[in-house]
Amino acid sequence: MSLLEIEGLSLEIHGEPILKDVSMQVEPGRVLGVIGESGSGKSMTAFGVLQLLPNGSQCRGCISLAGQDILTASEKDLCAMRGRDIGMVFQEPMTALNPLQTIGAQVAETILVHENVPKSEAFERAADALRRAELPPERFPLSRYPHELSGGQRQRVVIAMAIALRPKLLIADEPTTALDVTTQAQILDLLKRLVAGEGMGLMLISHDLAVVADLADDLVIMRSGEVVESGPAHGLFRNLQHPYSRALLEASGHVPERSGAAQDKALLKVRNVIREYQSHSHGWWGRTTHVRAVDNVSFEIRKGESLGLVGESGCGKSTLTRAILGLEEIQGGEILLGGTPVVSHHRVNRDVRRRMQVVFQDPYGSFNPRWRVDRLITEPFHLMDSPPFGAEREAAVAEALESVGLSAADSRKFIHEFSGGQRQRIAIARALIIKPDLIILDEAVSALDVSVRAQVLDLLAGLADRFGLTYLFISHDLSVVRSITERVLVMKSGQIVEEGPTDRVFDKPQHAYTKQLVAAAPVLPADVA
Amino acid sequence: MLQYFLKRLVSLCLSLVAASVLIFLTLEVVPGDPAAYMLGINAQEDTLNALREQLGLNGTILERYLSWAGGLLVGDFGTSYTYRTPVAELIGERLWVSLPLALYALILSTLIAFPAGIWAASKRGTLADSGVMGVTQLGVAIPNFWFAMLMVLVFAINLRWFSAGGFPGWEDGFLPGMKALTLPAIALALPQASILTRVMRSSLLDTLGEDYIRSARAKGLTKGQAMWRHALRNALIPVLTIMGLQFSFLLAGAIIIENVFYLPGLGRLVFQAISARDLIVVESVVMLLVFAVILVNFTVDLAYAWVDPRLRRRR
Numbered sequence: 154m155s156l157l158e159i160e161g162l163s164l165e166i167h168g169e170p171i172l173k174d175v176s177m178q179v180e181p182g183r184v185l186g187v188i189g190e191s192g193s194g195k196s197m198t199a200f201g202v203l204q205l206l207p208n209g210s211q212c213r214g215c216i217s218l219a220g221q222d223i224l225t226a227s228e229k230d231l232c233a234m235r236g237r238d239i240g241m242v243f244q245e246p247m248t249a250l251n252p253l254q255t256i257g258a259q260v261a262e263t264i265l266v267h268e269n270v271p272k273s274e275a276f277e278r279a280a281d282a283l284r285r286a287e288l289p290p291e292r293f294p295l296s297r298y299p300h301e302l303s304g305g306q307r308q309r310v311v312i313a314m315a316i317a318l319r320p321k322l323l324i325a326d327e328p329t330t331a332l333d334v335t336t337q338a339q340i341l342d343l344l345k346r347l348v349a350g351e352g353m354g355l356m357l358i359s360h361d362l363a364v365v366a367d368l369a370d371d372l373v374i375m376r377s378g379e380v381v382e383s384g385p386a387h388g389l390f391r392n393l394q395h396p397y398s399r400a401l402l403e404a405s406g407h408v409p410e411r412s413g414a415a416q417d418k419a420l421l422k423v424r425n426v427i428r429e430y431q432s433h434s435h436g437w438w439g440r441t442t443h444v445r446a447v448d449n450v451s452f453e454i455r456k457g458e459s460l461g462l463v464g465e466s467g468c469g470k471s472t473l474t475r476a477i478l479g480l481e482e483i484q485g486g487e488i489l490l491g492g493t494p495v496v497s498h499h500r501v502n503r504d505v506r507r508r509m510q511v512v513f514q515d516p517y518g519s520f521n522p523r524w525r526v527d528r529l530i531t532e533p534f535h536l537m538d539s540p541p542f543g544a545e546r547e548a549a550v551a552e553a554l555e556s557v558g559l560s561a562a563d564s565r566k567f568i569h570e571f572s573g574g575q576r577q578r579i580a581i582a583r584a585l586i587i588k589p590d591l592i593i594l595d596e597a598v599s600a601l602d603v604s605v606r607a608q609v610l611d612l613l614a615g616l617a618d619r620f621g622l623t624y625l626f627i628s629h630d631l632s633v634v635r636s637i638t639e640r641v642l643v644m645k646s647g648q649i650v651e652e653g654p655t656d657r658v659f660d661k662p663q664h665a666y667t668k669q670l671v672a673a674a675p676v677l678p679a680d681v682a
Numbered sequence: 683m684l685q686y687f688l689k690r691l692v693s694l695c696l697s698l699v700a701a702s703v704l705i706f707l708t709l710e711v712v713p714g715d716p717a718a719y720m721l722g723i724n725a726q727e728d729t730l731n732a733l734r735e736q737l738g739l740n741g742t743i744l745e746r747y748l749s750w751a752g753g754l755l756v757g758d759f760g761t762s763y764t765y766r767t768p769v770a771e772l773i774g775e776r777l778w779v780s781l782p783l784a785l786y787a788l789i790l791s792t793l794i795a796f797p798a799g800i801w802a803a804s805k806r807g808t809l810a811d812s813g814v815m816g817v818t819q820l821g822v823a824i825p826n827f828w829f830a831m832l833m834v835l836v837f838a839i840n841l842r843w844f845s846a847g848g849f850p851g852w853e854d855g856f857l858p859g860m861k862a863l864t865l866p867a868i869a870l871a872l873p874q875a876s877i878l879t880r881v882m883r884s885s886l887l888d889t890l891g892e893d894y895i896r897s898a899r900a901k902g903l904t905k906g907q908a909m910w911r912h913a914l915r916n917a918l919i920p921v922l923t924i925m926g927l928q929f930s931f932l933l934a935g936a937i938i939i940e941n942v943f944y945l946p947g948l949g950r951l952v953f954q955a956i957s958a959r960d961l962i963v964v965e966s967v968v969m970l971l972v973f974a975v976i977l978v979n980f981t982v983d984l985a986y987a988w989v990d991p992r993l994r995r996r997r
Contacts, residue, residue: 205899208807228904236902243900248893251912253990262911263901298991314901 186369240315257295305336409614415458427485448647461638507536510584514596574605791875799882821876830869926982
């Protein structure tokens, strides 16, 4: 008998069907990978197992954990089961911990809720759980608060909370999505060791095929609340039956076609750029220390080229982007676009500024929800001396929208009427409308589902060829950078540590840090790709 | 933590100095000569001058400011123009009415608001929640002096449980004094409690939607446990802010209620002093209120640090 059996589970929330006839099993000591895009119902399945569903939820079917029926269990029994028999790890380590309690107290709470033991014993066992999660209390005392830890360390605390009572089943819902590649590799490794060492069953939920492929023994692929394909992981990738699964696999390794070639002329020149922050760290009148976010960085982008910039969070890539856009003043060096400095005499050069545009990661947060699309995408017009108006403006709006695959009629809609992928298209239309030379794509596809991401990458490739655009593509996701850029820069602690043609850098990395990054990036099994 | 404390303390002192300058200058430009007001319109010029000399109204602005501020530091607030008694004494007497009244009202409003807010949040979307929201809406909307008069009608005139106004003084004991303050305190607390209930409820609902509440539930905590152990303290920060503002308001804003109940408090004192051009009393009372407001904000700042470890910097 399986550890966790989900049989014909259907879920409705306020009458709306969310899950339809979902079945899956988790065996002890094995990893079940659940793959799906947003809205596929993978997280809802996990919350169904814990019975922590939103109000108005109605479950049918059967969920049983080690023979005990969960759907018919009382709330009291469920509380006894959560945390003791089932542990759960969530996506967002930054917000999954209570900011006002020490990590020791939060881990010990799992024990105190379920067992009648003295506090001191609970804290000792909490220390042990943190040690198993590889966050040794000798280096990270129990008295630390969450804000004193990094994202990866916090995720270890969350894992310690989940495994403190050695549950039979661990559910990890996108446990590494918010983390850097190297941290992701470490956390996945830890989960793997925990499953092997403690005989837990692990249900690993992710949108990222490569993450799951690395770890899972069995796989379930979900789409709009239904299981479309399932089976042992080994061989399943080679033998996908359902067209959706095949499309998903195809999309995750998608490489858009490019035809245009870069010219020799340099468009953007970044020379010895330094960006320093002052930080008052020690005492009142203490010394002011300077932190170099960008440290003597130089590079060029040729016209028509796609340049990638990779690095982990905090490496200075966002600061560099802001400096290029003239949003932050630099303390040394110069940034030239087509030979003209971006900032002169402490003022942003409008002539230069209107030749570059930026597309950010968040397709939800970067639009004013009260403006219609035409007003949103014509925002860059304020950079022009005589912006078009009337029929000319309408034509520009229509052209921009049509070039990103939307229709002119969409210009009267509000942003909430669009999906995530469409919003990112609108963000691209906004960047295109003043016909810039350079578009900076700052994690522009990171928040998108794989199939949507593939479409947007195709769109970007097509636009580059059509309008002769130059891209600076900033991302932490190596596979995306690899698919769309010709040359890549690797950034670490404010410095460029490696630079070269993308294929060469990823296939034969020279610098130790690049090697580490490439090794940490999850890849699909070789026999599939 | 110590550094945080010291920083707040310095900012407190600077605010006090800035406030004293501002208050002094404001009253300096207000029209009306206290000496002329006291002596009437037929006074001779030399009599006026003599009185000004006596009141310390001659001399440069800087001299007068320094003597006033210097006096404040040692507790000498000057002598009232109209009462002819030291202002410190006057204020001292009145403070013994206003301060207990403000505290009483604040405690009442907290005692009402916390349970009501928590209850409404835990019953979100139910009839109980709508009921609490409806009542607090009413509480915010009703003018407190009208409510005060209503209470006088019911509890003092009809039921005769309380006296309709006045204050017996603390000499007769604690309880009679508190009894006299009860109706005014309720009248003051009602709108404050309504606002605080709403803040408590919405703040708690916000925190209940946080990821760490979900984490707590996944650990096996019941809804109630998650609320008490994780949500409540996190919800407290906006509530503390409002409470700080409310205390300052209660101390200074009781003028109307003090008039309705004939209480010899600061509000009435300042009201009378303004109409009598007794500027030195006005100055001192306003300064005292400013001091109270700044002190309360200082306390609230410390309370933040107590609640939120992110504000206590390590070392």
